[in-house]
Amino acid sequence: MTMQVLRRVEAVELVPDTREPHAPASGLAVTIRRLHKSFGPRQVLRGIDLHIHAGEFVAVVGRSGCGKSTLLRLLVGLDQPDAGEFWFESLAQSARAAAIRVMFQEPRLLPWASVLANVEVGLSGERSTHGARERAIGTLREVGLEDRRDHWPQVLSGGQKQRVALARALVSRPRILAFDEPLGALDALTRISMQRLIERVWIDQRFTAVMVTHDVAEAVTLADRVLMIEDGKIVLDQRIDLARPRERGSAEVAALEGRILGELFRDTGVGENA
Amino acid sequence: MPLAQWALPAGIIAVWEVLSLAGFIPARVLPAPTDVLTAGWKLTLNGELPRNVWVSFWRAIVGLAIGGGIGFALGLANGLSRRSDKIFDSTLQMIRNVPHLALIPLVILWFGIDEEAKIFLVALGVFFPIYVNTQHGIRTVDYQLVEMARTYGMSAPRLFWRVILPGALPSIFVGLRYALGIMWLTLIVAETISASSGIGYMAMQAREFLLVDVVVLSIVIYALLGKIADSTARLLERRCLAWHPAFQTTGELAP
Numbered sequence: 001m002t003m004q005v006l007r008r009v010e011a012v013e014l015v016p017d018t019r020e021p022h023a024p025a026s027g028l029a030v031t032i033r034r035l036h037k038s039f040g041p042r043q044v045l046r047g048i049d050l051h052i053h054a055g056e057f058v059a060v061v062g063r064s065g066c067g068k069s070t071l072l073r074l075l076v077g078l079d080q081p082d083a084g085e086f087w088f089e090s091l092a093q094s095a096r097a098a099a100i101r102v103m104f105q106e107p108r109l110l111p112w113a114s115v116l117a118n119v120e121v122g123l124s125g126e127r128s129t130h131g132a133r134e135r136a137i138g139t140l141r142e143v144g145l146e147d148r149r150d151h152w153p154q155v156l157s158g159g160q161k162q163r164v165a166l167a168r169a170l171v172s173r174p175r176i177l178a179f180d181e182p183l184g185a186l187d188a189l190t191r192i193s194m195q196r197l198i199e200r201v202w203i204d205q206r207f208t209a210v211m212v213t214h215d216v217a218e219a220v221t222l223a224d225r226v227l228m229i230e231d232g233k234i235v236l237d238q239r240i241d242l243a244r245p246r247e248r249g250s251a252e253v254a255a256l257e258g259r260i261l262g263e264l265f266r267d268t269g270v271g272e273n274a
Numbered sequence: 275m276p277l278a279q280w281a282l283p284a285g286i287i288a289v290w291e292v293l294s295l296a297g298f299i300p301a302r303v304l305p306a307p308t309d310v311l312t313a314g315w316k317l318t319l320n321g322e323l324p325r326n327v328w329v330s331f332w333r334a335i336v337g338l339a340i341g342g343g344i345g346f347a348l349g350l351a352n353g354l355s356r357r358s359d360k361i362f363d364s365t366l367q368m369i370r371n372v373p374h375l376a377l378i379p380l381v382i383l384w385f386g387i388d389e390e391a392k393i394f395l396v397a398l399g400v401f402f403p404i405y406v407n408t409q410h411g412i413r414t415v416d417y418q419l420v421e422m423a424r425t426y427g428m429s430a431p432r433l434f435w436r437v438i439l440p441g442a443l444p445s446i447f448v449g450l451r452y453a454l455g456i457m458w459l460t461l462i463v464a465e466t467i468s469a470s471s472g473i474g475y476m477a478m479q480a481r482e483f484l485l486v487d488v489v490v491l492s493i494v495i496y497a498l499l500g501k502i503a504d505s506t507a508r509l510l511e512r513r514c515l516a517w518h519p520a521f522q523t524t525g526e527l528a529p
Contacts, residue, residue, distance in 0.1 A: 076425060097427050108422040112440040112517040121436070124427045152517050168426075 337396025349408025
């Protein structure tokens with residue numbers, strides 16, 4: 001019953017945002033070739049080949065330790081690959097860092113900075129440019145937290161903190177936004193409303209989204225394409241062509257979720273709870 | 275509420291006064307609080323007390339600035355740089371294990387009983403708590419925040435000012451408050467053993483002339499100075515760490 005109500009409330013928020021005409025298709029295409037990464041003797045990624053289209057929403061699923069988070073860390077430049085390369089369409093190497101933003105599982109807000117100052121961290125080099133503060137406030141408004149701009153982060157709830165982290169990632173208008181299980185620590189209801197928020201800003205800004213998640217339902221609800229990584233390789237590349245917004249728990253979503261879960265547990269059989 | 279914390283000391287002083295007046299405590303052992311106050315008033319009028327308090331206060335502050343400054347700088351350097359840590363830390367830890375008051379004979383040989391001797395001892399005493407806690411604070415800054423800052427392309431100076439220093443500040447304040455305690459302790463010992471001015475000197479002079487009231491007065495003044503220093507540090511801490519959950523009252527708004 002409450003779920004029904006929530007969904008209806010959320011549906012109101014999903015009306016397309018027409019406040020400001022954004023540049024069309026700001027997303028960046030990425031090509032990954034023969035990517036390898038080892039930690040000590042353990043080979044985590046063993047030859048990843050992948051092309052992500054501009055503005056595409058890609059979800060990466062897999063069991064714990066399959067290398068999905070490592071792929072994301074390499075993509076955003078936090079770790080360096082042992083072999084292989086990333087190729088970003090029409091982007092100079094120097095501009096790469098500013099074009100890619102990442103949202104972690106933890107909000108990682110500076111506890112000694114106000115909510116607004118935390119969002120301004122995302123402006124990096126642009127923070128002293130004209131209108132930078134207005135942009136930060138505007139982004140905070142987009143995630144619905146403008147009235148909390150002067151608060152300390154720790155008085156916010158887990159979901160609100162994650163929304164501030166999203167605003168920080170969005171404020172510089174990234175061309176690729178990487179999500180490392182950003183909703184893993186949230187309760188079920190907050191999770192759903194965050195998913196809707198992420199979908200809305202993605203539709204709005206058309207960045208390329210790469211989301212690592214262990215929640216297959218989340219992947220199917222949000223992504224254009226679900227990749228599964230197993231033993232350091234991509235073993236499944238599934239297009240999701242359902243219309244948006246997708247109904248959680250609808251027959252099509254459930255069918256796809258079941259198929260992908262089936263793939264995940266193919267070798268292990270039932271009873272394994274990875 | 276502020277009244278409550280003064281109730282116990284006030285009660286003790288009242289009982290002490292009554293027992294002294296009734297003759298249970300001989301004045302040679304412990305003069306009545308009113309006698310101590312009278313002695314303080316007399317010494318204030320002839321200028322001896324303000325002069326000695328000022329001298330002691332000045333030694334404390336200069337020693338703290340020098341020792342604390344060097345400790346802070348080395349703590350930063352060794353917290354931030356592995357190489358600097360390798361070069362300095364084990365030597366510093368060796369020196370730390372020598373009680374600095376054990377150096378008094380050597381210090382007197384070096385500096386006589388001049389100002390340098392007291393300032394040197396205070397500086398040495400406050401150095402270690404500030405050094406150790408600054409280094410520890412920097413080392414234990416949340417690595418996830420540093421990583422976050424890297425993904426946003428923060429420059430090294432900005433990373434320091436926005437992430438590392440604020441993260442280390444709670445630990446640095448622990449060091450400061452600990453150092454303040456050592457500062458007064460060192461000063462009392464140094465002034466008692468070798469000085470020609472200061473509160474410790476005043477107390478030793480009074481002892482020679484059996485002026486018990488002045489001796490007690492000196493002790494009370496040390497206590498007051500210590501309390502003032504600690505309160506100042508707490509106030510500063512409350513200001514600088516307003517974001518910290520431990521210091522949050524009702525103010526959930528950032529300034």
